Amino acid sequence: MSVQPATDELLFTTDEAGIARIVLNRPQARNAMTFAMYQGLITCCEAITENPAVKALIITGAGDKAFAAGTDIAQFRSFNTAEDALGYERFMDRVLGSLERLRVPTIAAIAGACTGGGAAIAAACDLRVATQDARFGFPIARTLGNCLSQGNLKRLSGLIGPARVKDIIFTARLVGAEEALSIGLVGEVVADRAALTERVDTLARLLAGHAPLTMQATKEGLRRLAEDEAPAEGQPHPGDDLILMCYMSQDFREGMEAFLGKRTPEWSGR
DSSP states (O other), rough: EEEOOTTTEEHHHOOOTTTEEEOOOGGGGTTTBOHHHHHHHHHHHHHHTTTOOOOOOEEEESSSSSEEESBBGGGGGGOOOOHHHHHHHHHHHHHHHHTTTOOOOOEEEEOSSSEEEHHHHHSSSSSEETTTEEEEEEEGGTOOOOOOOOOOHHHHHHOHHHHHHHHHHHHHHOOOOOHHHTTTSSSSSSHHHHHHHHHHHHHHHHTTOHHHHHHHHHHHHHHHHHOOOOOOOOOTTHHHHHHHHTTHHHHHHHHHHHHHTTTOOOOOOO
């Protein structure tokens, strides 16, 4: 097994079978993602691209409480300008795009909570396997009062359809594993963490034995079909006005402080 450079909060290994593994490693914080961890995902994808021996990638969270419980909310306290909000969403587009553009198939191994940015990472993977106690969602309508980017909305609606995206976001509910399976949010459900590890390892080795160019062409072809034309350099992106409406609002500041203060936010619609 080869252990690649990584922080303590994001572990990256490859084995002799060509299987790469990324572990989101903040179990004490339910694997909530820091900006450094997101950047680490990009770096790991770059390392995989440069290593032809890698045939598949598994992403999972440490412990059995969560795959990843979104972005670490404390980091949003520094957001004061439009550039902060748009820069964050551009950054997230790069993170998720690095997974979608990766030449090898990616598998999200999901146990426990898979919410916010964690759910976005899982949705950007090619295949998703979950334990029976997995829970999925974007509870931002009752927590932070921010919004998903156009890219994330498109990705989710491609998986489960726009009506279900509205249901999940408007109600701020978490979807259980069996419902996630029935609506196509995950492809398989297994009993527990041990069964999850065994299943995704078996699946990754199956994929590693298949024609890599067939999988790469299929993955890239589907990505191109779903991709909108990129705006010219310096031009606004679709949905920028919606991002700014939420991230620059009093409600977003109130939601963030209420979340960190463990109280119910008081929404004003401003």
